[in-house]
Amino acid sequence: MKKKLVVLTGAGISAESGIKTFRDSDGLWEGHNVMDVATPEGWRKNPALVLDFYNQRRKQLKEVEPNLGHQILAELEKEFEVYIITQNVDDLHERAGSTNVLHLHGELLKVRSETNLNYILDWYEDLNFGDVDDDKNQLRPHIVWFGEDVPALDRALEITQSADFFAVIGTSLQVYPAAGLIDFTAREIPIFYIDPKPIKIPNLRNPLQVIPEVASKGVEIMRNKLRSFI
Known part of the structure; x- marks a missing residue:
């Protein structure tokens, strides 16, 4: 055995x-404060920024091995x-x-429902407003943010x-x-x-x-x- x-x-x-990691010497993650892009509060405050941030990370992932x-x-x-x-x-x-x-x-190549933790989808392209689950709830990155x-x-x-x-x-x-x-x-x-x-x-x-x-x-x-x- x-x-x-x-x-x-x-x-x-x-x-x-x-x-790149978010624990570089400047405390930023790809130029962003982690509190803006990796917390539930950041999502509520500026979801467009959060969606764009993870869309860019998803694109970057395709370029590395x-x-x-x-x-x-x-x-x-x-x-x-x-x-x-x-x-x-x-x-x-x-x-x-x-x-x-x-x-x-969590996983960058998955998304989940804002309201249903068990509604998880594989996702390889951009995630946008209007991408929703079966109950019309917005999808979000399947990432465990700080505080979750x-x-x-x-x-x-x-x-x-x-x-x-x-x-x-x-x-x-x-x-x-x-x-x-x-x-x-x-x-x-x-x-x-x-x-x-x-x-x-x-x-x-x-x-x-x-x-x-x-x-x-x-x-x-x-x-x-x-x-x-x-």
Whole structure:
């Protein structure tokens, strides 16, 4: 039976493919204050801005490709039972070939009803005013905005608790509840932490291997270390 590798990924792995993050030094996301484009209040205040912002992100996504980090994680499915829990809203893990991907913060290529959380559609083009659900309610980006519940969290906790290995790749471990997943791992399992600027993880009970590299290089190092456990 294959060992279970659970991987929490953040913006750092997608940044190598050319997708900018909102945690750059200026605090902006593609020139926008995140409170204007990633909160329910921003949506109510200026929905046209929010629609245009995500339409532009959807177009940008078509212009980038998965990088080596994504590809190696997909290849690891040959040796491990791999589950990706990602904070990213892009589809680069899926395009690289990963088959078990859970999106904590929603998906850029989906939309949902303003009023019905379960009315979700695949969506690859622009989303406009007048695009509605079956009850004529406006559709919105299928993104978990700041201040909203994280529907996938329970499943993420369940996956994390059953891991034989846990990896954190390209995330600042500052955004909760995602950052708290590491505390739900079994006490004895190895944890790999890949980030060019790793922070200190307080109160960690597990054996930790820090790999201070960008995702693409760090994942390759992790793969070699994981093979020593097989």
